[in-house]
Amino acid sequence: MTDIQRLSTADADFRTRLDALLAWESVSDDRVGQIVAEIIRSVRARGDAALLDYTTRFDRWTPVSPAALEIPRARLEEAWQSIHTAQREALEQASARIRAYAEHQKLASWSYREPDGTLLGQQVTPLDRAGLYVPGGKAAYPSSVLMNAIPAKVAGVGELIMVVPTPDGELNDLVLAAAHIAGVDRAFAIGGAQAVAALAYGTATIPGVDKIVGPGNIYVATAKRAVFGQVGIDMVAGPSEILVICDGATDPDWIAMDLFSQAEHDEDAQSILVSWDGDFLNQVAASIDKLLPTMERAPIISSALNRRGALILARNLDDAIAVANSIAPEHLELSIEDPESIVGRIRHAGAVFMGRYTAEALGDYCAGPNHVLPTSRTARFSSPLGVYDFQKRSSLIQASRAGSAELARIASVLARGEGLTAHARSAEYRGEDV
Amino acid sequence: MTDIQRLSTADADFRTRLDALLAWESVSDDRVGQIVAEIIRSVRARGDAALLDYTTRFDRWTPVSPAALEIPRARLEEAWQSIHTAQREALEQASARIRAYAEHQKLASWSYREPDGTLLGQQVTPLDRAGLYVPGGKAAYPSSVLMNAIPAKVAGVGELIMVVPTPDGELNDLVLAAAHIAGVDRAFAIGGAQAVAALAYGTATIPGVDKIVGPGNIYVATAKRAVFGQVGIDMVAGPSEILVICDGATDPDWIAMDLFSQAEHDEDAQSILVSWDGDFLNQVAASIDKLLPTMERAPIISSALNRRGALILARNLDDAIAVANSIAPEHLELSIEDPESIVGRIRHAGAVFMGRYTAEALGDYCAGPNHVLPTSRTARFSSPLGVYDFQKRSSLIQASRAGSAELARIASVLARGEGLTAHARSAEYRGEDV
Numbered sequence: 001m002t003d004i005q006r007l008s009t010a011d012a013d014f015r016t017r018l019d020a021l022l023a024w025e026s027v028s029d030d031r032v033g034q035i036v037a038e039i040i041r042s043v044r045a046r047g048d049a050a051l052l053d054y055t056t057r058f059d060r061w062t063p064v065s066p067a068a069l070e071i072p073r074a075r076l077e078e079a080w081q082s083i084h085t086a087q088r089e090a091l092e093q094a095s096a097r098i099r100a101y102a103e104h105q106k107l108a109s110w111s112y113r114e115p116d117g118t119l120l121g122q123q124v125t126p127l128d129r130a131g132l133y134v135p136g137g138k139a140a141y142p143s144s145v146l147m148n149a150i151p152a153k154v155a156g157v158g159e160l161i162m163v164v165p166t167p168d169g170e171l172n173d174l175v176l177a178a179a180h181i182a183g184v185d186r187a188f189a190i191g192g193a194q195a196v197a198a199l200a201y202g203t204a205t206i207p208g209v210d211k212i213v214g215p216g217n218i219y220v221a222t223a224k225r226a227v228f229g230q231v232g233i234d235m236v237a238g239p240s241e242i243l244v245i246c247d248g249a250t251d252p253d254w255i256a257m258d259l260f261s262q263a264e265h266d267e268d269a270q271s272i273l274v275s276w277d278g279d280f281l282n283q284v285a286a287s288i289d290k291l292l293p294t295m296e297r298a299p300i301i302s303s304a305l306n307r308r309g310a311l312i313l314a315r316n317l318d319d320a321i322a323v324a325n326s327i328a329p330e331h332l333e334l335s336i337e338d339p340e341s342i343v344g345r346i347r348h349a350g351a352v353f354m355g356r357y358t359a360e361a362l363g364d365y366c367a368g369p370n371h372v373l374p375t376s377r378t379a380r381f382s383s384p385l386g387v388y389d390f391q392k393r394s395s396l397i398q399a400s401r402a403g404s405a406e407l408a409r410i411a412s413v414l415a416r417g418e419g420l421t422a423h424a425r426s427a428e429y430r431g432e433d434v
Numbered sequence: 435m436t437d438i439q440r441l442s443t444a445d446a447d448f449r450t451r452l453d454a455l456l457a458w459e460s461v462s463d464d465r466v467g468q469i470v471a472e473i474i475r476s477v478r479a480r481g482d483a484a485l486l487d488y489t490t491r492f493d494r495w496t497p498v499s500p501a502a503l504e505i506p507r508a509r510l511e512e513a514w515q516s517i518h519t520a521q522r523e524a525l526e527q528a529s530a531r532i533r534a535y536a537e538h539q540k541l542a543s544w545s546y547r548e549p550d551g552t553l554l555g556q557q558v559t560p561l562d563r564a565g566l567y568v569p570g571g572k573a574a575y576p577s578s579v580l581m582n583a584i585p586a587k588v589a590g591v592g593e594l595i596m597v598v599p600t601p602d603g604e605l606n607d608l609v610l611a612a613a614h615i616a617g618v619d620r621a622f623a624i625g626g627a628q629a630v631a632a633l634a635y636g637t638a639t640i641p642g643v644d645k646i647v648g649p650g651n652i653y654v655a656t657a658k659r660a661v662f663g664q665v666g667i668d669m670v671a672g673p674s675e676i677l678v679i680c681d682g683a684t685d686p687d688w689i690a691m692d693l694f695s696q697a698e699h700d701e702d703a704q705s706i707l708v709s710w711d712g713d714f715l716n717q718v719a720a721s722i723d724k725l726l727p728t729m730e731r732a733p734i735i736s737s738a739l740n741r742r743g744a745l746i747l748a749r750n751l752d753d754a755i756a757v758a759n760s761i762a763p764e765h766l767e768l769s770i771e772d773p774e775s776i777v778g779r780i781r782h783a784g785a786v787f788m789g790r791y792t793a794e795a796l797g798d799y800c801a802g803p804n805h806v807l808p809t810s811r812t813a814r815f816s817s818p819l820g821v822y823d824f825q826k827r828s829s830l831i832q833a834s835r836a837g838s839a840e841l842a843r844i845a846s847v848l849a850r851g852e853g854l855t856a857h858a859r860s861a862e863y864r865g866e867d868v
Contacts, residue, residue: 090847101554104544112538119774119788120535120802125781127815141852174851210814229670232815236663254863260856296855332828339832340553346828347559354553354832357864361857362833365845368554369829380644381561381666383827393817394766394780395803398773398788399796411799413524417608418575421730422694423795429688430791 002288003306006281008313009323021270021310022327024238024376029218036193036222043197048205054194059136061169063189066205071164071176071187079176087174091142094366095181098146101368102154105387117400118407122393126156129207130390131199131231132184133214133224134175136165136191142178143364147371148214148385149182155390160184161209163199165191191216193223200227213372213385234385238376239268239308242360243329243349245320246284247336248277250356256287258333261361263304264297270308272327274320281311321345328379331360348379404430436722437740440715442747443757455704455744456761458672458810463652470627470656477631482639488628493570495603497623500639505598505610505621513610521608525576528800529615532580535802536588539821551834552841556827560590563641564824565633565665566618567648567658568609570599570625576612577798581805582648582819583616589824594618595643597633599625625650627657634661647806647819668819672810673702673742676794677763677783679754680718681770682711684790690721692767695795697738698731704742706761708754715745755779762813765794782813838864 007017042050048066055069056062063069080088111121130152134145145162152160162179164172166189179187188206190198196216202208211232212224224233242262246255259271275281288305292298314320321342324332328348336342339354346352350373353360364371372385399407408431415423441451476484482500489503490496497503514522545555564586568579579596586594596613598606600623613621622640624632630650636642645666646658658667676696680689693705709715722739726732748754755776758766762782770776773788780786784807787794798805806819833841842865849857 086847087851090844090851093844094848104546105556110538118801122539122803122818123777123780123786128781143848143852229810229812232812251863254860257856257860257863261854261860264854264856296853301856343557343830346557347562348826349828351829351831352557354830357835357838357867358831358833359838359842359845359860359864361849361861362838362841362845362864363829363831364857365848365861366841367552367831367833369556369831373829374826376663378663378666379826379828381826384556384829386827392782392808392813392815393820394783394813395785395797395807395818396777396788397785397792397797397801397803399792399801401791404791404793404796407796407800408793410524410527411793411796413520414528414577414799415795417521417524418577419730420695420698422691422698422735423798426688426691426695426793427795427799429685429691430793430796433791 002285002292002302004285004288005310007310009315009319021308022377032218032222036219036226039193040197040223040226043194043203044201047203051190051194051198051203051206054192055190058192059165059167061166069188069190069205071171071189076176076180076184076187079171079173080180082173083177088177091146091178091181094143095146095150097366097368098150099154102151102387105151106154107388107391107393111396114403116403116406118403119396119398121396123396124391124393126158127210127390127392129159129161129209130157131209131212132160132162133195133212133216133220134162134164135216136172137167140172140175142174143371144215145175145178145184146182149179149184151370151385151387152390153183155387157390159186159207161199161207162187163190163195165189165195193219196220196223196227200231211390213389234372234389235374235378235382239270240265241270241329241375242272242331242333243324243327244273244333244335245324246273246275246280247317248275248280249337250335252280252283252287253291254356254359255284255335256291258360259288259305259309260291260295260301262331263301263309264295267300267303268308269304271305272310272312274312274314274323276314276316276320278313281313285311317342324349328377330373330375330379331363333358333360350374350379350384399430436719436726436736438719438722439744441744443749443753455742456811466652466656470653470660473627474631474657474660477628477637478635481637485624485628485632485637485640488626489624492626493599493601495600503622503624503639505605505623510610510614510618510621513605513607514614516607517611522611525580525612525615528577529580529584531800531802532584533588536585536821539585540588541822541825541827545830548837550837550840552837553830553832555830557830558825558827560592561644561824561826563593563595563643564591565643565646566594566596567629567646567650567654568596568598569650570601570606574606574609576608577805578649579609579612579618580616583613583618585804585819585821586824587617589821591824593620593641595633595641596621597624597629599623599629627653630654630657630661634665645824647823668806668823669808669812669816673704674699675704675763675809676706676765676767677758677761678707678767678769679758680707680709680714681751682709682714683771684769686714686717686721687725688790688793689718689769690725692794693722693739693743694725694729694735696765697735697743698729701734701737701741703738705739706744706746708746708748708757710748710750710754712747715747719745751776758783762811764807764809764813765797767792767794784808784813784818833864
């Protein structure tokens with residue numbers, strides 16, 4: 001029997017118990033911080049030589065030269081040819097859908113002219129170069145390569161550099177195949193904090209980039225935080241989460257499996273179901289008990305559900321929506337009859353999966369939207385990874401001669417109010433000239 | 435005579451000398467980090483009581499109660515009435531222009547439907563609550579209140595909370611007046627790391643927010659970095675910078691004053707002029723010598739120009755553009771005849787000021803675009819503060835019954851390739867149902 005927690009929004013201690021379940025602070029480990037700082041220092045000082053040393057030490061293989069760190073494009077192509085046809089087709093179809101969705105996200109430059117001829121606007125440009133970190137070993141996910149690489153390419157990033165550790169020199173063909181189809185420009189067999197440092201500062205072999213994206217372990221996450229400012233980074237993700245709101249009319253086995261699909265990621269993953277149908281919650285609990293023994297990753301699922309999962313009885317749909325908005329989940333399933341009528345009331349969620357047929361897993365692989373989403377309540381202020389993360393804006397101002405006189409008058413008053421006389425005089429010169 | 439450096443792109447050591455000038459690493463001071471960590475711990479544990487203690491200690495006044503920390507809306511209105519008419523008008527005109535420009539930045543929700551009825555899109559929502567940090571004392575800039583507050587209000591942020599330290603209990607009427615016209619909802623007389631902690635975690639008196647923006651000293655910047663993740667933050671800014679590209683036909687006094695207008699901010703500010711007209715560089719040097727003694731902040735300007743400024747001789751316009759793109763300046767002035775013909779070749783800049791009449795100072799106060807801009811080469815990957823910083827996106831996916839079968843097939847192949855069986859089965863349930 002599962003020990004998943006049962007809560008009710010009517011309970012006096014509901015908020016306290018929910019907060020306890022949600023509580024998650026990313027670990028900042030002093031020892032890890034020191035190791036990472038030392039690795040970054042070493043890569044900045046010694047460049048490629050440091051990369052060779054760390055690769056020998058952490059990945060247990062010794063490249064014959066820095067150039068041997070590069071995985072040639074031909075090797076990506078070879079991986080693409082080597083995988084099963086069904087996998088190649090699935091990667092192709094997923095890529096096409098992710099690309100089509102990403103095209104909708106592209107920001108465009110804009111400008112407008114005022115009556116006096118003054119032009120104002122914003123010019124949008126892609127990053128010159130982006131770096132994509134891909135974990136090695138068992139957490140090597142080809143879908144993650146597609147989700148991080150395709151938006152960068154759609155944005156028009158000049159060069160996309162992938163780094164992937166190859167423990168014991170082993171390459172993962174599915175990951176390389178995904179890099180091939182996603183359009184990765186160059187790939188290097190390095191990982192860990194040393195790969196992040198190399199991308200941030202560049203070495204003779206590894207090109208320095210402007211932004212680093214992609215998931216990694218605590219060393220990678222700590223290194224990304226440390227180089228932030230030197231380069232841009234995507235967010236540092238917490239454990240995966242799903243919140244399902246169900247009206248009680250979806251097959252309870254489906255809902256149980258949706259909860260499992262987050263829980264199987266790791267023991268810290270969070271799966272929560274909210275319904276106003278108490279009997280349905282019991283049915284899902286029964287489905288959990290029935291299906292759990294059939295799952296390959298049953299121990300992880302069971303641990304995640306028991307530690308961080310919950311079945312929550314709400315008063316009604318409105319109450320369930322209020323719970324969702326207070327949780328601001330990474331994934332929100334609206335497994336209800338008419339999701340379109342209520343989606344406008346969802347204020348915070350990374351992605352919303354609407355209707356009984358929209359399993360969250362469809363979004364993880366191929367629906368089109370990105371699977372890199374804000375976790376740990378950060379959907380309150382941040383967004384899914386997208387094309388816009390690989391573009392940036394420059395403001396444009398072109399004052400006409402007449403316009404500058406008017407602007408100079410306003411600027412002069414405000415600059416003098418702030419005691420910044422050079423600002424005032426610089427503006428006044430233009431005003432006096434008209 | 436000014437000691438501003440003279441460089442030429444033709445010199446063999448040009449890149450080395452330029453890199454030395456540009457070098458800037460934000461100081462991460464261990465002692466400051468420890469003090470800030472202790473302040474955050476204390477505010478989280480003791481709430482309002484900690485705020486009262488720190489206000490007594492750092493701002494040298496003792497509120498009679500936590501409620502006394504609030505600056506009532508009537509006090510903002512009173513400040514608005516108390517300032518000079520010319521200042522009120524200038525704040526009104528600047529606000530209207532900043533608001534008009536910001537309206538162009540608003541992101542809108544979008545969606546599209548595929549032939550099989552599957553819906554994909556992105557829903558855009560404003561933050562519930564944002565916090566605006568405003569420095570106290572001599573660095574109190576009303577223009578900064580407008581630039582941070584107006585985009586938040588245009589985005590539709592539910593509640594905008596301003597915090598401003600009041601050393602010795604002194605309020606700055608210009609700042610309060612700017613808060614009034616910008617539509618700040620609530621204001622509190624607290625500052626420093628304790629104000630950042632209060633906004634991030636909330637106290638009985640200070641509402642917790644979802645994102646904190648606005649400039650501050652090293653304690654404030656360190657606190658913002660520390661609470662990042664719990665809340666969103668804007669970027670941590672480095673010293674202000676201007677790069678002027680001039681064809682030699684602008685009045686050299688104007689250009690000298692434009693360089694001063696950055697240099698007067700502080701001794702770390704960076705002012706650089708690039709021209710392919712060597713004689714013009716000499717004329718600007720002469721203008722600097724002539725005008726510097728007339729400036730109120732001459733010692734700061736002189737120090738900034740001598741330490742971090744430069745007059746750079748380029749080969750031609752193309753060469754000057756290459757310098758600009760490699761510097762990725764916060765402010766870029768194109769003081770040339772036909773700026774529109776070359777602005778498309780500017781790949782990295784916070785804001786571009788086009789034409790001889792567009793003094794950078796116009797953008798600081800009233801042209802419309804934001805004056806909160808990426809510094810220290812971060813324009814390579816980040817953008818001016820804007821309405822989009824107070825909005826976030828949620829992906830929308832609604833698979834039709836037919837669409838889910840197709841998506842389930844792809845997802846199943848990829849999920850099994852990654853060893854995530856619950857993902858596969860959750861997708862397959864939907865596929866099998868059709």
